[in-house]
Amino acid sequence: MMKKIDVKKKMIFFGILVVLLLLFSVFCDYLTPYDPNEQDLSIAKQAPSAEHLFGTDRYGRDMLSRVIVGSKASIFSTLLLVAIITVIGTIIGIICGLSGKVVDVVLMRIADIFLAFPGLVFALAIAGVLGGGLHNAIIALAAVSWPKFARLARSQTLAIKEEPYIEASKLAGTSTIKMVFKHILPNIIGPILVTGVLDIGTMMMELAGLSFLGLGAKPPIAEWGSMMSDNRSMLATQPWIVLTPGIAIFVSVMIFNLFGDTLRDFADPKSSRRK
Amino acid sequence: MKKYVIHRLLQLIPVLIGITFLTFLMMHFAGSDAITEMYADKGAVSQEIIDAKKAELGLDKPFIVQYLSWLGGLFTGDMGVSYVSGKDIFETFISKLPATLLLTLLSIVATIIISIPLGILMAVKQNKVTDYILRFCSFIGNSLPNFFVALVLMEILAIKLHWLPVVSTGISLKSAIMPTLTLAIAMSAKYMRQVRAVVLEELSKDYVVGARARGIRENVTLVKSVLRSSMITIITLLAISIGSLLGGTAIIETIFMWDGVGKLAVDAITMRDYPMIEAYVVWLAIIYVVVNLIADLLYHALDPRIRLGDGK
Numbered sequence: 001m002m003k004k005i006d007v008k009k010k011m012i013f014f015g016i017l018v019v020l021l022l023l024f025s026v027f028c029d030y031l032t033p034y035d036p037n038e039q040d041l042s043i044a045k046q047a048p049s050a051e052h053l054f055g056t057d058r059y060g061r062d063m064l065s066r067v068i069v070g071s072k073a074s075i076f077s078t079l080l081l082v083a084i085i086t087v088i089g090t091i092i093g094i095i096c097g098l099s100g101k102v103v104d105v106v107l108m109r110i111a112d113i114f115l116a117f118p119g120l121v122f123a124l125a126i127a128g129v130l131g132g133g134l135h136n137a138i139i140a141l142a143a144v145s146w147p148k149f150a151r152l153a154r155s156q157t158l159a160i161k162e163e164p165y166i167e168a169s170k171l172a173g174t175s176t177i178k179m180v181f182k183h184i185l186p187n188i189i190g191p192i193l194v195t196g197v198l199d200i201g202t203m204m205m206e207l208a209g210l211s212f213l214g215l216g217a218k219p220p221i222a223e224w225g226s227m228m229s230d231n232r233s234m235l236a237t238q239p240w241i242v243l244t245p246g247i248a249i250f251v252s253v254m255i256f257n258l259f260g261d262t263l264r265d266f267a268d269p270k271s272s273r274r275k
Numbered sequence: 276m277k278k279y280v281i282h283r284l285l286q287l288i289p290v291l292i293g294i295t296f297l298t299f300l301m302m303h304f305a306g307s308d309a310i311t312e313m314y315a316d317k318g319a320v321s322q323e324i325i326d327a328k329k330a331e332l333g334l335d336k337p338f339i340v341q342y343l344s345w346l347g348g349l350f351t352g353d354m355g356v357s358y359v360s361g362k363d364i365f366e367t368f369i370s371k372l373p374a375t376l377l378l379t380l381l382s383i384v385a386t387i388i389i390s391i392p393l394g395i396l397m398a399v400k401q402n403k404v405t406d407y408i409l410r411f412c413s414f415i416g417n418s419l420p421n422f423f424v425a426l427v428l429m430e431i432l433a434i435k436l437h438w439l440p441v442v443s444t445g446i447s448l449k450s451a452i453m454p455t456l457t458l459a460i461a462m463s464a465k466y467m468r469q470v471r472a473v474v475l476e477e478l479s480k481d482y483v484v485g486a487r488a489r490g491i492r493e494n495v496t497l498v499k500s501v502l503r504s505s506m507i508t509i510i511t512l513l514a515i516s517i518g519s520l521l522g523g524t525a526i527i528e529t530i531f532m533w534d535g536v537g538k539l540a541v542d543a544i545t546m547r548d549y550p551m552i553e554a555y556v557v558w559l560a561i562i563y564v565v566v567n568l569i570a571d572l573l574y575h576a577l578d579p580r581i582r583l584g585d586g587k
Contacts, residue, residue, distance in 0.1 A: 113290065113563075126301065205420040209526050212422050213541055228422065232530075235426060236434045236441070243430070246423035254418040 011266045014259040021255055025071035032065035036222055045238050055240040057231060063241060066222045067248050073223040075252060077134055078204040084142045086196040089149020090189075094180060096150065097157025108154070111147035123210065134223065137216035141206055145199075152195055156188035194267050198260035201253040208249050224249045280568065287564045291557060295349075296342065298556045302549055303338045345553065354557075355550040359543075364554045368536065374446050375528070375535035378458070379520040381451055383513065385459035386466060391509070393463070394470025395497065398478060409467060416464025425457045425530045442532040454531045458524060462516055469512055473505040506577055514570035521562045 024031065034052075040060035048055040054063035092111075096104045126140035160166060160183075169179055208225030210216040217223035224245040231241040329335050333344065348355055354364040393409055400406045432453060433441040443450035477483065478501060486496045523537020532538070536558065543551035574581045 113294070130301070201418060208420055209422060213526060213529060214545065225420075225422075228426070232426070235430055239430050239434075242426055243423075246420065246426065249420050250418055250423060253420070254415075257414070257418050 007262060007266045011259070011262040014255065014262050017255050018259045021071075021075065021252060024068075025075040028068050028071050032062070032068050034062035034065045036061060036065040036069040037220065038062075045234070045241070047238070048240050054244045055238065057241050058234065058238075063244055066227065067224070067244050070222040070224045070227060070245060070248065071252070073134065073217055073221055074204065074208060074225070074249065077138055077217075077223075078200060078207055081138045081141055081145075081203050081207060082196050082200050084138070085145045085199075086149055086192060088142070089146040090153040090185075090192055092146065093150040093153025093155075094157050094184060094188075096154040097161060098176065098180075098184075104154075107150070111150050114144050114147045115151070123206070134211070134217040134221065137207060137210040140210070140215075141203065145203070148199075149192060149195065152192055153188060156191060157184060160184065160187050190267055194260070194264050197256070197263055200256040200260065204249065204253050204256065280572075283568045283571075284564065287561065290564060291560045292346070294560050295346070295553055295556055298553060299338070299342045299345070302547075302552070303341075345550070349557065354554050357543075357548050357551050359546045359548045359551075364550050367551070368539070368554050368558070371534060371536045371539045374533055375521065375523045375537065377446060378451060378454055378524070378528075378533060378535060379517060381455040382458035382462065382520060383517060385455055386462040386516070387513075389459060389463040390466035391470055391502075394467045395474050395502070397467060397471040398474035399493075399497070401475060406471075413464045413467045416460055417468075419461070419464075421457055421461050421524075422526050422530060424460055425453070425527055428453050428457060429530075443534070446534070450531070450533070454524075454527050454533050457527055458520070466509075466512065470505070470509060473508045474501055477501045477504050503577070507574055510570060510573050510577070514566050518562050518566045521566070522559050 038061065042060065043052075043056050044058050044060040046052055046056045046060075052062050052064065054067060056062055057066070092107055096107050123137075123140040123144045126143055130136040130139060166179070166183055169183055174182070207216060208223075208228075211223050211225030212229040214226070214229065217226045227245040228242055231238075235242045326335070333341055336344075345355065352365075354368075356363055357367060360367070397406045397409045429441060433439045439452055440450055443454075474497075483496055483501065486500070487493070523535050523540060525537035525541045527533065528535045528537040529541055536555065539551070540555045542548075543555065
């Protein structure tokens with residue numbers, strides 16, 4: 001019992017951190033000490049100092065401001081991506097779970113192929129085909145990441161499909177759509193949401209990775225991954241320009257991972273005891 | 276056994292056709308092509324030259340014709356020439372494989388050496404200081420993007436300490452150290468946790484308690500029984516990792532200028548070199564089928580109760 005309360009406290013704490021991070025990225029435009037896009041070559045490539053905590057880049061733009069503004073593109077596109085794959089995966093999973101054999105087999109076979117292929121590599125191919133841009137990077141990663149959620153939703157649906165209350169509701173003449181929203185979804189959504197939250201960190205890194213390769217966000221949009229690759233050549237002389245956005249990714253991923261881990265422990269106390 | 280292997284290898288054909296068709300379809304709908312990309316930066320080139328060039332490569336033909344002729348080529352061993360360099364695709368691709376194979380081998384070995392002993396240590400010392408420290412390290416490792424790790428290593432080992440070359444100077448062990456380390460850090464962070472979890476699960480089983488009761492040394496039980504039974508899970512994980520490593524670690528190879536297939540793929544993708552991208556996709560399909568087959572054969576070898584040829 002003590003343990004459970006402990007986990008709950010931890011979860012609330014990390015939950016607040018996540019909320020703060022989100023608020024930070026919503027209001028990032030107002031939080032910058034300087035205009036993130038203002039170029040001033042007279043102060044280019046300055047080392048971190050009291051005026052410019054993270055230094056300045058080769059155009060004299062304040063790195064701290066750019067990292068702050070970068071949170072919008074990096075964090076929101078990740079959340080959008082996770083939302084897309086969760087919803088699509090869940091819909092496909094429920095369809096597989098409820099429908100007959102043929103649809104189920106076909107969809108799950110497709111899911112298997114996507115699951116088995118190295119995700120980022122395949123996303124890379126899709127992003128390459130679609131061309132660069134943050135939107136296309138999101139589509140590419142979504143295309144390879146939904147099967148995990150589909151599998152989960154399917155197995156959950158199959159597990160509760162035979163429950164007496166579902167049978168009863170079926171006998172009472174409830175339509176399938178209504179049953180999905182009223183009985184199935186509320187009962188299977190927990191584990192799916194937990195998986196979704198646990199996925200945010202990974203997705204953020206993969207999205208930043210695509211941007212780093214030039215297949216995601218493109219300059220002048222401030223995005224952490226593309227900021228790092230953009231300035232890569234300056235690693236030897238001005239490492240802060242390259243490394244500060246990386247630290248920002250690391251911190252955000254860590255916050256989401258901490259929240260995800262405690263959320264899982266809270267939702268499934270057994271897994272935390274095993275840990 | 277032989278029949279089973281052949282049956283599984285035959286599965287390669289539908290996977291191959293499905294996946295290459297999808298890629299072709301996507302490339303077709305994406306609109307742009309190698310010729311458009313090539314001339315995009317070169318200012319005004321007359322439409323006739325572009326059209327002539329496209330006709331030469333067969334890019335003006337209907338989609339399905341293009342695909343079928345490419346597929347026909349594939350099964351007769353001709354993968355065409357690169358739209359960009361004009362070189363033979365197959366030869367170019369094969370020449371990049373050794374680098375990727377070497378990096379895969381080194382980083383998997385490094386990962387096994389790091390994560391299996393540490394994972395077992397974590398499980399044995401469950402909830403003790405050692406466990407907490409290692410779990411913390413694993414957590415940090417899991418939250419670090421690999422390109423960030425790569426750049427930090429570069430900054431420290433190459434630029435500050437001058438121990439290693441900044442970027443690869445050819446396929447040598449010295450150049451391989453940083454990419455290997457980068458990959459091993461990320462994978463070990465993940466594997467340590469998994470090894471810990473499976474070992475903990477095994478340790479709680481009755482036979483371990485029994486062995487303990489009979490006074491068998493803990494180390495003997497660990498190595499002889501627990502590790503062996505945990506192997507199946509570990510191999511499943513390794514199979515997935517090896518699969519994605521063989522696909523070339525695009526980011527790492529690009530950062531360290533390691534001349535493998537991942538970098539080749541990124542270059543082909545940015546240049547829209549379709550035949551090269553297709554060659555890469557074919558390679559991915561081969562890895563997928565072969566790695567899964569080997570994993571299944573290993574399961575059978577480790578635990579003969581797992582039958583081959585069941586179902587699929």
